[in-house]
Amino acid sequence: MNADDFESLSFERLDGHVLLVTIDRNGSEFNAVDEQLHSELTRLMRLLKEEREARCIVLTGSGRAFSAGGDFDWFPDLQEPGRFEPLRQEGKNLIWDLLDIQIPIVAAINGHAMGLGASIALLCDIIFVAESARIGDPHVNVGIVAGDGGTVAWPLAIGPALAKQYLLTGDPISAEEAHRIGLVNFVAPDDECVDRAIAYAGRIAAKAPLAVQYTKVAVNKLLKDAANTAFDVATALEIMTFQSDDHGEALAAIAEKRDPTFKGH
Numbered sequence: 001m002n003a004d005d006f007e008s009l010s011f012e013r014l015d016g017h018v019l020l021v022t023i024d025r026n027g028s029e030f031n032a033v034d035e036q037l038h039s040e041l042t043r044l045m046r047l048l049k050e051e052r053e054a055r056c057i058v059l060t061g062s063g064r065a066f067s068a069g070g071d072f073d074w075f076p077d078l079q080e081p082g083r084f085e086p087l088r089q090e091g092k093n094l095i096w097d098l099l100d101i102q103i104p105i106v107a108a109i110n111g112h113a114m115g116l117g118a119s120i121a122l123l124c125d126i127i128f129v130a131e132s133a134r135i136g137d138p139h140v141n142v143g144i145v146a147g148d149g150g151t152v153a154w155p156l157a158i159g160p161a162l163a164k165q166y167l168l169t170g171d172p173i174s175a176e177e178a179h180r181i182g183l184v185n186f187v188a189p190d191d192e193c194v195d196r197a198i199a200y201a202g203r204i205a206a207k208a209p210l211a212v213q214y215t216k217v218a219v220n221k222l223l224k225d226a227a228n229t230a231f232d233v234a235t236a237l238e239i240m241t242f243q244s245d246d247h248g249e250a251l252a253a254i255a256e257k258r259d260p261t262f263k264g265h
Helices: 035-048 075-079 084-100 116-122 150-158 160-167 175-180 190-205 209-242 245-256
Strands: 009-014 018-023 056-061 065-067 105-109 112-114 126-130 134-136 186-188
Touching (some): 018 035, 018 190, 035 084, 056 116, 056 190, 075 209, 084 116, 084 209, 105 116, 105 190, 116 150, 126 175, 126 190, 150 160, 150 209, 175 186, 186 190, 209 245
Parallel strands (some): 018 056, 056 105, 105 126, 126 186
Antiparallel strands (some): 009 018
16 A cells, blocks of 8 residues: 555554554545545555555544545536446445455544545444544435435444434434444544544454454444445435435535525425
């Protein structure tokens, strides 16, 4: 893995066979996902399947957020003819490869994790969240389906009823509440979240690598079966709603700083 090949991700190899990966998109203090970051995250997951030196990975964000999800400035570009199919395939590769990584991944949600950012974090193996951070999937608030992993990650973590509570409203959830309902493993003080995640990763890395990795592979069969059931349908429906009048109204409302008026078409 060559760090020079990435502009929005940084890498640090730590003692104890731990690899620290940080989402750090230049020009976006909330690490919003644009075309480049989406592509780099997809490439990251593919490369981590081939990682051999690290025995545990810590994935975190820089600054004020883990990742705030899709960059609204990118969304109008997706209306151009021919843009959806490559993005659909890239998005599927991102999630499928994430689930195929044998090395355990500890997510350190240092700040807000929304949309795709939340999906990536919630599909990691152990999740630490900073006490001031919030987690949410606000796709419905911009008139689109949570097709980039939310309809897989949330029901698996907390069950269909609670998942629909948050996916159908787009309401964010506090770190404390996320821990109470079992969405995340640990809550940590803001200035200790990443360090605690690294320490926990070191504990995992000290175990027998094959035993750890094969245990993850076995458990992730459940996640992959769920993804196989729901992901393609959710993505297809997301593409449909990207082309809806309601999505256009949501983007216009954001630009004009007003509440959207949705009409169901």
